[in-house]
Amino acid sequence: MNIKNSNFPLREKLILVKRVSKTVKGGRVFSFTALTVVGDQNGKIGFGYKKAKEVPLAISKSIEKAKKNLFNINLYKNTIPHKVIGNHLCSKVIIIPSYNETGIISGKSMKYIFEVVGIKNISSKLYGSSNPINVVIATINALKNIKNLKLIYKKKK
Incomplete structure (x- = not known):
């Protein structure tokens, strides 16, 4: 079933946002990770976990990954x-x-x-x-x- 043909709109839930760091020669570089779950409340679900330099970008990346990984239950x-x-x-x-x-x-x-x-x-x-x-x-x-x-x-x- 295609996402566009679905009668139910996709619902998104943000589960986790974490600040992570990487130590490099000049000091620490901070970035954020986001874990989201997407579903249509009718047996279709997907999850995404992505990292970015800013929180909104990490959330949007993880939502896009979750939408690509949908499967039926x-x-x-x-x-x-x-x-x-x-x-x-x-x-x-x-x-x-x-x-x-x-x-x-x-x-x-x-x-x-x-x-x-x-x-x-x-x-x-x-x-x-x-x-x-x-x-x-x-x-x-x-x-x-x-x-x-x-x-x-x-x-x-």
Whole structure:
């Protein structure tokens, strides 16, 4: 599905802005990194992480990268169809579906991801490192592991 043909406008969330430095012969050179998540609240999501000399430029670069890396997730009634686990470096994320009106029970970084993807009822648990970059990548890896319900039912028969 093309982004331009989508009926839902893309929603952008800024998760993290950090000042980083590089030590050179003349002293320190400062720049900024930005981590953003983009989604259409209907199962499409992407994330971007970019660096620039100024904050607005870093944010716009990361949003553009997130828009280029969009992919679809199979949702089921405002949640996910089954439990999934995602890893990245020292961060481990377990995402469990909730079928009643429980809301989003998770940490800040994961909450932003679930909001832009369109998940309204879910609970999650984070083990290991709580670094926002690792948490976002681990959550994206977990969401990529979601299987379609039709394929699950075919395998059971």
